[in-house]
Amino acid sequence: MAGRGPQPKDPSKRVRRNADPTAETLLRFEEAEQPNLPTFFLNVEVDGAMVRRKYQWPKITRDWWAMWRDSPQAEHFGSTDWSFLLDTALLHAEVWGRGEMKHAPELRLRVAKFGATPEDRARLRMQFADADAADSKRAAPAAASARERRGQIQVLRPNEKASGE
Numbered sequence: 001m002a003g004r005g006p007q008p009k010d011p012s013k014r015v016r017r018n019a020d021p022t023a024e025t026l027l028r029f030e031e032a033e034q035p036n037l038p039t040f041f042l043n044v045e046v047d048g049a050m051v052r053r054k055y056q057w058p059k060i061t062r063d064w065w066a067m068w069r070d071s072p073q074a075e076h077f078g079s080t081d082w083s084f085l086l087d088t089a090l091l092h093a094e095v096w097g098r099g100e101m102k103h104a105p106e107l108r109l110r111v112a113k114f115g116a117t118p119e120d121r122a123r124l125r126m127q128f129a130d131a132d133a134a135d136s137k138r139a140a141p142a143a144a145s146a147r148e149r150r151g152q153i154q155v156l157r158p159n160e161k162a163s164g165e
Contacts, residue, residue, distance in 0.1 A: 004112075004123065007122065007123055029076075029078065030078055030079070031075065031076075031077075031078065032077060032078050032079040032081070032082055033082075034065075034068070034069045034074065034077070034082055035082055035086060037057050037061070037062065037065055037086075037089060038086070039054065039055070040054075040055050041053060041054055041055065042055050057089075057093060057097075058093050058096055058097030060092075060096045060097065061089055061092045061093040061096060061097060064089070064092055064096075065089055068085060068114070072128060073114055073115050073126070077114075081114070084110070084113075085110075085114065087110075088107065088110040088111065091103045091106055091107045091110065092107060095107055
């Protein structure tokens with residue numbers, strides 16, 4: 001099974017800090033609404049004749065589409081993201097609606113780009129805000145510093161007595 005390899009090392013922990021050879025391009029973000037699953041027609045053979053029929057999206061794909069609309073990631077999707085995800089919905093319908101498992105690897109790769117699983121979100125460095133709030137509510141350690149935990153430590157040289165003796 002194809003994979004993406006290990007997670008990249010944190011840039012602050014790298015020994016070599018070479019400048020990125022490609023300059024970054026900053027884009028203005030424009031939030032886009034999720035489009036509806038499109039209506040389209042297919043030509044199917046019925047009793048030896050070609051008939052034009054309206055495509056019915058499988059219920060599981062309609063539910064999957066609604067799940068992406070309600071996901072936390074969706075607030076960061078632009079129009080090109082929704083377009084890519086719409087193409088992915090066709091693959092989802094093929095896998096889950098018709099059992100065409102040959103599309104499953106492509107479906108897995110496509111949804112990974114949007115952070116579908118915990119592993120995908122870790123690779124994309126996505127975190128849910130609730131996790132940050134939970135961390136801030138944790139109690140601080142009882143002793144704040146090593147000196148408070150260990151007290152006064154003195155180095156004794158040979159033939160010297162501790163100051164308290």
